[in-house]
Amino acid sequence: VRVTRPQKRATVRSVCVDANPSHRPCVRDAVVPIPGPGQVLLAVEAASVEGGDVLEASRARVATILGYQCAGRVVACGAEVDEAALLGRDVVALVSGGAHAEYVAAPAASIWLRPAALPPEIATCVPIVHATAALLVERLDALDAREILVTGASGAVGAALLERDRARRRYACATRGGERVAWLRSHGADDVVAYDELASRRFDAVVDLAGGPYAEQGLRALSYRGTLFLVGNAAQRTTQLATSAVMHENRRVEGFHLRYALRHEYARVHALIVELLEAAAGERLRIEIDRRYPLPHAAEAYARAASTERRGRVVLSPISG
Numbered sequence: 001v002r003v004t005r006p007q008k009r010a011t012v013r014s015v016c017v018d019a020n021p022s023h024r025p026c027v028r029d030a031v032v033p034i035p036g037p038g039q040v041l042l043a044v045e046a047a048s049v050e051g052g053d054v055l056e057a058s059r060a061r062v063a064t065i066l067g068y069q070c071a072g073r074v075v076a077c078g079a080e081v082d083e084a085a086l087l088g089r090d091v092v093a094l095v096s097g098g099a100h101a102e103y104v105a106a107p108a109a110s111i112w113l114r115p116a117a118l119p120p121e122i123a124t125c126v127p128i129v130h131a132t133a134a135l136l137v138e139r140l141d142a143l144d145a146r147e148i149l150v151t152g153a154s155g156a157v158g159a160a161l162l163e164r165d166r167a168r169r170r171y172a173c174a175t176r177g178g179e180r181v182a183w184l185r186s187h188g189a190d191d192v193v194a195y196d197e198l199a200s201r202r203f204d205a206v207v208d209l210a211g212g213p214y215a216e217q218g219l220r221a222l223s224y225r226g227t228l229f230l231v232g233n234a235a236q237r238t239t240q241l242a243t244s245a246v247m248h249e250n251r252r253v254e255g256f257h258l259r260y261a262l263r264h265e266y267a268r269v270h271a272l273i274v275e276l277l278e279a280a281a282g283e284r285l286r287i288e289i290d291r292r293y294p295l296p297h298a299a300e301a302y303a304r305a306a307s308t309e310r311r312g313r314v315v316l317s318p319i320s321g
């Protein structure tokens with residue numbers, strides 16, 4: 001389906017993945033969005049299922065179209081967009097939702113040209129995970145933190161952190177266990193820890209991807225003036241931190257969200273993602289795909305993304321298969 005004029009509402013329908021009361025993503029029809037001012041319309045070719053998507057599916061309002069990231073082609077432009085520069089271009093996009101669909105409207109400010117050598121199903125895996133890892137490494141550098149604990153370390157962000165930074169500092173990878181232990185070791189983790197071992201350990205910084213009770217455990221495992229980075233909530237549980245545990249050992253707690261980094265440090269973070277896409281195209285960045293699913297099999301894709309058997313990334317591709 002080609003949609004070239006955003007002014008007219010397209011009568012074609014598009015398939016999307018939305019949230020529903022059972023929290024099992026459903027595939028439904030949706031009207032093709034019209035790109036507003038500053039937006040482009042993408043025909044989606046591939047879309048990664050992110051840790052954030054799994055989390056969002058568990059809590060989103062009914063009928064919310066899921067998906068934070070995709071690769072696709074610009075098929076229409078809204079007002080205030082440089083149509084000559086973008087129409088027909090292959091891009092990667094970050095959106096606040098709606099990427100798990102045949103079409104999505106994306107802000108022109110959060111799209112990146114996809115290098116020709118980079119297949120869409122790899123490109124879609126790059127921005128969120130690898131920019132998050134790179135920006136966290138910058139913060140660890142600034143603090144001169146040497147001993148790091150990562151909770152939920154066997155996921156995409158944990159693997160990206162390890163790949164990027166394990167030669168420069170020591171990472172302890174916390175996991176709930178099982179086969180993930182061997183997977184973490186095969187990806188270079190030499191210190192894999194169970195959560196119940198943390199009481200006797202101390203770290204300069206904790207990167208908390210698991211959230212809930214694991215964040216509190218991480219906080220208590222910080223040494224003097226250590227920093228807890230609150231990044232994720234893979235456990236899908238409320239995170240409550242005791243202020244006394246922050247005061248003890250003069251600890252600090254710092255939040256991280258890529259969306260805010262992009263909003264407040266736009267030029268720098270945008271350029272970082274360009275670099276990361278080029279690194280992936282040049283195979284200097286390793287992206288491991290676990291499985292690909294066509295969009296109509298999105299429920300299976302989400303289940304796989306949340307399963308402990310997953311090794312690497314889950315991608316919806318081809319979207320219209």
Ligand SMILES: NC(=O)c1ccc[n+]([C@@H]2O[C@H](COP(=O)([O-])OP(=O)(O)OC[C@H]3O[C@@H](n4cnc5c(N)ncnc54)[C@H](OP(=O)(O)O)[C@@H]3O)[C@@H](O)[C@H]2O)c1
Nearest residue numbers: 051052152154155156157175176180232233234235257258
């Ligand atoms: N703030 C940001 O900008 C930002 C950016 C990227 C991601 N995130 C967030 O960071 C988190 C991790 O992202 P990701 O892409 O790495 O996710 P992922 O690939 O799904 O991995 C999450 C890991 O968390 C652990 N986990 C899963 N369910 C759990 C549970 N119920 N209890 C405890 N641990 C559990 C698993 O490790 P084990 O099975 O080994 O325990 C899993 O490998 C997500 O919450 C995501 O939303 C935030």
